[in-house]
Amino acid sequence: MNIVKIVIAGPRGKMGSEAVKLVQETEGYELVAVLDHKNDGGMLSEFPGFSGLDIPVFADISACLKASEPDVLIDLTTPEVGMHHTKTALQYGVRPVVGTTGFTKENLKELEELCHEKGIGAIIAPNFALGAVLMMKFSQMAGKYFNDVEIIEMHHDQKLDAPSGTAVKTAEMIAEVRETKVQGHPNEKETIEGARGADYDGMHIHSVRLPGLIAHQQVMFGASGQTLTIKHDSYNRASFMSGVKIAVDTVLKIDTLVYGLENIIE
Numbered sequence: 001m002n003i004v005k006i007v008i009a010g011p012r013g014k015m016g017s018e019a020v021k022l023v024q025e026t027e028g029y030e031l032v033a034v035l036d037h038k039n040d041g042g043m044l045s046e047f048p049g050f051s052g053l054d055i056p057v058f059a060d061i062s063a064c065l066k067a068s069e070p071d072v073l074i075d076l077t078t079p080e081v082g083m084h085h086t087k088t089a090l091q092y093g094v095r096p097v098v099g100t101t102g103f104t105k106e107n108l109k110e111l112e113e114l115c116h117e118k119g120i121g122a123i124i125a126p127n128f129a130l131g132a133v134l135m136m137k138f139s140q141m142a143g144k145y146f147n148d149v150e151i152i153e154m155h156h157d158q159k160l161d162a163p164s165g166t167a168v169k170t171a172e173m174i175a176e177v178r179e180t181k182v183q184g185h186p187n188e189k190e191t192i193e194g195a196r197g198a199d200y201d202g203m204h205i206h207s208v209r210l211p212g213l214i215a216h217q218q219v220m221f222g223a224s225g226q227t228l229t230i231k232h233d234s235y236n237r238a239s240f241m242s243g244v245k246i247a248v249d250t251v252l253k254i255d256t257l258v259y260g261l262e263n264i265i266e
């Protein structure tokens, strides 16, 4: 069996720590290094919660990739750091699997071009939970028939980006099939700014942030005399890991950028 050598960026984070467990527990995967802005030159085992994991820690991605020569980089950090890591990985011929959200359209275009230039694949998935991917696909199906849509995403209050990557991706997928419409009353006015949420092609996106939440989204469609609500909840970060594994296994076989897990699950 060929061993897949993996680097994880953000190993102490809520998602990164789950990804460390996934890699450790998966036969055929080997965690060869981690990227963290703290403890450069040290070992992962020196951080609380990682005892016994004598995996080298690097702060600089170039140094990390040169020393550890991985096949795949899993990035679970922040948008700016994630973009830098993803670009650098591709430049070194390392295939990125990116869960980090907040990438712009321009970021995606640049990465797509870099994949093309280097002839290697990358996967950027705003949501790795298979239920969330289905929620997005079902919403796209509904968007063909209902063009009044409100997306309500609800997350823990430590989340940096709003709207969530999942909400943006959902709106993009619906927009591919929905007849464009400016929703609500033509003369509606916000008496408190932001009351109607963000506007994507006339659809509204509302971002709720509360302690106690993990990751939840409802997509509401309305038409005369009826509403349809499609809802998904992640109650823990383990819910994302089967999707991370699918992405790692797939990224080794592709040579383009894939944005969204819905493009690779059958």
Ligand SMILES: NC(=O)C1=CN([C@@H]2O[C@H](COP(=O)(O)OP(=O)(O)OC[C@H]3O[C@@H](n4cnc5c(N)ncnc54)[C@H](O)[C@@H]3O)[C@@H](O)[C@H]2O)C=CC1
Residues within 6 Å of the ligand: 009, 010, 011, 012, 013, 014, 015, 016, 035, 036, 037, 059, 076, 077, 078, 079, 081, 098, 099, 100, 101, 102, 125, 126, 127, 128, 129, 161, 165, 240
């Ligand atoms: N695609 C998906 O299914 C999911 C994506 N996410 C996204 O993943 C990202 C991480 O989320 P969480 O784990 O909840 O956040 P977190 O805040 O718990 O973890 C982020 C980690 O990044 C690390 N970090 C910051 N700068 C760094 C650098 N220069 N080098 C290496 N590591 C660095 C931090 O130390 C922290 O441990 C976010 O963008 C979030 O939106 C979260 C859940 C699911």
Ligand SMILES: O=C(O)C1=N[C@H](C(=O)O)C[C@H](O)C1
Residues within 6 Å of the ligand: 101, 126, 127, 128, 155, 156, 159, 160, 163, 164, 165, 166, 167, 214, 215, 216
């Ligand atoms: O930050 C999170 O927690 C999550 N981020 C992703 C997003 O922005 O959609 C995926 C999931 O919703 C959890």
